[in-house]
Amino acid sequence: MNALGRFWSRARQSRAVLFCGGLLVGLVVVAMLGPFLSPHNYLQTDFNNILSAPSLTDGHPFGTDDLGRDLFVRTLLGVQVTILVALVASAVSLVIGVFYGAVAGLTGGRVDAIMMRFVDTLYALPFIFLVILLMVAFERNFFLIFVAIGAVNWLDMARIVRGQTLSLREREFVQAAQLSGVSFVRIILRHIAPNLVGVVIVYLTLTIPQAILVESFLSFLGLGIQEPQTSLGALVDAGVNHMEGASWMLLIPAALLALILLCFNFLGDALRDVFDARQSR
Amino acid sequence: MLRYALLRLLGAIPTLLLVIVLAFLMVHAAPGGPFDDERVLPPEIEANIAAAYQLDQPLPQQFLQYISGLLRGDLGPSYRYRDLTVSDLIGSAFPLSLKLGAMAMLLAMLVGVGVGTFAALRQNSLLDRALMTLAMTGIAIPVFVLAPVLVLLLAVHLHWLPAGWSGTTGGGRFILPVVSLALPQIAHIARLTRASMIDVLASDFVRTARAQGLGTRTIVRLHALKPAMLPVLSYMGPAIAAILTGSVVVEEIFGIPGLGQHFVRGALNRDYTLVLGIVVFYATLVILLNLIVDLLYGVIDPRIRQR
Numbered sequence: 001m002n003a004l005g006r007f008w009s010r011a012r013q014s015r016a017v018l019f020c021g022g023l024l025v026g027l028v029v030v031a032m033l034g035p036f037l038s039p040h041n042y043l044q045t046d047f048n049n050i051l052s053a054p055s056l057t058d059g060h061p062f063g064t065d066d067l068g069r070d071l072f073v074r075t076l077l078g079v080q081v082t083i084l085v086a087l088v089a090s091a092v093s094l095v096i097g098v099f100y101g102a103v104a105g106l107t108g109g110r111v112d113a114i115m116m117r118f119v120d121t122l123y124a125l126p127f128i129f130l131v132i133l134l135m136v137a138f139e140r141n142f143f144l145i146f147v148a149i150g151a152v153n154w155l156d157m158a159r160i161v162r163g164q165t166l167s168l169r170e171r172e173f174v175q176a177a178q179l180s181g182v183s184f185v186r187i188i189l190r191h192i193a194p195n196l197v198g199v200v201i202v203y204l205t206l207t208i209p210q211a212i213l214v215e216s217f218l219s220f221l222g223l224g225i226q227e228p229q230t231s232l233g234a235l236v237d238a239g240v241n242h243m244e245g246a247s248w249m250l251l252i253p254a255a256l257l258a259l260i261l262l263c264f265n266f267l268g269d270a271l272r273d274v275f276d277a278r279q280s281r
Numbered sequence: 282m283l284r285y286a287l288l289r290l291l292g293a294i295p296t297l298l299l300v301i302v303l304a305f306l307m308v309h310a311a312p313g314g315p316f317d318d319e320r321v322l323p324p325e326i327e328a329n330i331a332a333a334y335q336l337d338q339p340l341p342q343q344f345l346q347y348i349s350g351l352l353r354g355d356l357g358p359s360y361r362y363r364d365l366t367v368s369d370l371i372g373s374a375f376p377l378s379l380k381l382g383a384m385a386m387l388l389a390m391l392v393g394v395g396v397g398t399f400a401a402l403r404q405n406s407l408l409d410r411a412l413m414t415l416a417m418t419g420i421a422i423p424v425f426v427l428a429p430v431l432v433l434l435l436a437v438h439l440h441w442l443p444a445g446w447s448g449t450t451g452g453g454r455f456i457l458p459v460v461s462l463a464l465p466q467i468a469h470i471a472r473l474t475r476a477s478m479i480d481v482l483a484s485d486f487v488r489t490a491r492a493q494g495l496g497t498r499t500i501v502r503l504h505a506l507k508p509a510m511l512p513v514l515s516y517m518g519p520a521i522a523a524i525l526t527g528s529v530v531v532e533e534i535f536g537i538p539g540l541g542q543h544f545v546r547g548a549l550n551r552d553y554t555l556v557l558g559i560v561v562f563y564a565t566l567v568i569l570l571n572l573i574v575d576l577l578y579g580v581i582d583p584r585i586r587q588r
Contacts, residue, residue: 121295121296121299128526129526129544129559129560129563129564130300130303130304130307130560132544132548132556132560133304133307133308133548133556133557133560134307135548136308136548136551136553136556137307137308137310137553209421213423216423216425217423217425217526217530220425220530221529221530221533221545221548222545222549223548223549233425236425236426236429237425239429240429240534243429243432243433243437244437247433247437250429250430250433251430251433254426254429254430257423257426258418258421258422258426261421261422261423262417262418262421262422264421265417265420265421266417269417
């Protein structure tokens, strides 16, 4: 895609982008491939090896948990689940946010004012509590986690896309399209959306860590991903319960979660510098 | 000013109503009743329970009753704690959470503004860069990762501070929870203060003050601090919300019997009325505090008041 190509040629000029991006890609690759290298799987319990410390010789490089499950495989599974949830949730927020923002910006006038006032109202809500309520009401459904997090995170995206659309609307090619009778939806898809790619990707790198945060927050409280599936938040929760005797259960997933979040934050910051989003907001 | 305050207060009502409707509908759309259990009850008893909690009436009726109870400060009975109402539970648990949150907020403001100003006065020095990288790290790391690691280090290994809440008394047990709650906010506030302080220090009135021969310390204290605080003030709303969410986690980790713990327990036990009540309570609190922050804005900045 042309817009993506242009994005990449600008983004790769920043060393911070390459470093953080490379680290994240590497982590994902290790998380996908790592479990195949281990003789264990994430379910298998070994009651002779309960809470054994990390060691390279016995095949448990990250140690085992209180049921004797191999933590190397479980931690990598946790990384997979955490990243997957964050990506899908961000995609949900992306679709909602871009459409909402583009429709508001392109329509303008009173509709725009009302739509943005609605966003302002939603901003004032303590969303995380509503998400928890949703999880309680619907029995911690796996699919619902995506929807809930996505539904929380679309507000920023909608605001940014609206701002961009407002300025795009005045450009000749959009006006030409409008004059020649191109339909509303088609203008958004063909003329507005491709021009948003840069800004949207920059803000996506900031909504992904937010989604990771919400997911691991829910899982930490026992309201997110359920056993025997796991995520980094759930692993940290288990680690807290055993930290006095088995500190590795806490420290390894905590360090990985911190690393992932830090990487995304630095990546987002670096990308924002490259594209100077403040100016175009 | 008064008119503005009243208008803002009126504007907050629809937001609050939206939360209540959303929360109420979610709870009542939940599959399965609150009293579904392993043991199957005879239908007469089930009907009696439903009648006692008014679950046999149509939804709009239930909603109106909930609202009218709300206006009288009655959040209904708890489904799990049979002898207590939700209002009782909130009333007994909230003061502790409030104390914790207020202490964290105060700490975050004092240290955050201090560090931010300190860094702004040494802009682009090595110390400034180190502090800001640290702040970035503090923002990225969530409370539920930070707090257990602090406990592991300072309580379990070094034995400097108590690890939990129960079994200890005195002020020492407040330190770790408050610090864990405050650290991410310190980082945020320090970054905001640094950025706006740098802007303010470059402005004309600061240059004039310098020309009059005032020292840096006096300039910051008398002239620069107040305008530099405006972005920090507008961050107070999100900060309050973050501390509320953080307190849920912190109370769970340290075993503090506050409102956050009730919330999590209620959520895990499917105590619908308790969870609903706490959500409504938190929402009211967040909206109200945001309102106060907005009004404070006008108090600090006369340019806004005049409009």
